[in-house]
Amino acid sequence: MRWSEIDAIPCPVAQAMAVIGDAWTTLILRDAIRGATKFDEFQASTRASRAILSDRLSHLVEHGVFERVQYEAHPPRYEYRLTARGDALRPVLTVMADWAETHLPHKVHNWGRRHKDCGHRFRPVVSCSECGEPIKRGSITYDTPPVLKRERA
């Protein structure tokens, strides 16, 4: 099966990957979160080829992660802004960055992430929306559990 066909799988991780799982996409999102909006900004910061960048941005617009907005009429100029849906990916990138900072410390520059509200340097902890407790390993259950699917005979 082709990677481009995974959008046919109704699993959340697969559906997320169908939107943001292509090469370069996560770096585009990283830069959008940092404030990039212009095509050449994304090209300069990601170093992706122009054709691929164009393709990825179109895909993200089609999936409602970016909106392509005209910011100048003469000449017509466009920029790419994160939508609410796109913005909601911040936690994904925060947790992913934390994983790299923790497990690949010799390979990453630590920017010194700090929580404004309490003023401390911090790590993102994934907690329960209901009781507020950090989610421990093994404390997640599923009402209708995803099982490993065998290919049908």
Add this chain to the structure above:
Amino acid sequence: MRWSEIDAIPCPVAQAMAVIGDAWTTLILRDAIRGATKFDEFQASTRASRAILSDRLSHLVEHGVFERVQYEAHPPRYEYRLTARGDALRPVLTVMADWAETHLPHKVHNWGRRHKDCGHRFRPVVSCSECGEPIKRGSITYDTPPVLKRERA
């Protein structure tokens, strides 16, 4: 620049992508978390081609996300087990799945994730490790902020 060259960027997101950003890798991790260990289990559940699966598993072993363990001597048989480093990716997949469940509800089957400790269905919330409060949008600062880098002249 080539996608395979992003491991030269000392940014956490880029380094994470260098380890887990290739096509199919996130689905492999999803299935490992669900209990898959055998090559054919991964092949059946991800539907990736055998050559690509082999390549991805090797890459993950090289980067310390899996360990390749002999589970039978005669004949020699191997399985792939998540390491602590690999297991630490659970929050990434949990948050990513939550994003898809929230923003692509018509495309995903919701397995009904529940927190064992409090018994509720829940959403993963990213909180501060120091004060325990959920991280609000805009409440993260960086001591040495990542800036959008221009390509050097």
Add this chain to the structure above:
DNA sequence: CCAGTAAGTTCATATACTGAACTCAGTCAT
């Protein structure tokens, strides 16, 4: 008219991916 800008698009070439078949190191039944 020309140089410049920003946002893509095109194309020759290179690389990666796919599906099916194959190989390897065994085991087991006949």
Add this chain to the structure above:
DNA sequence: ATGACTGAGTTCAGTATATGAACTTACTGG
């Protein structure tokens, strides 16, 4: 001794995707 089987990959012809450089488009300003 042989053939069928298992699990874990490897190989290969064909196909798809990606890359870098150049190009195109729609302007503006001198």
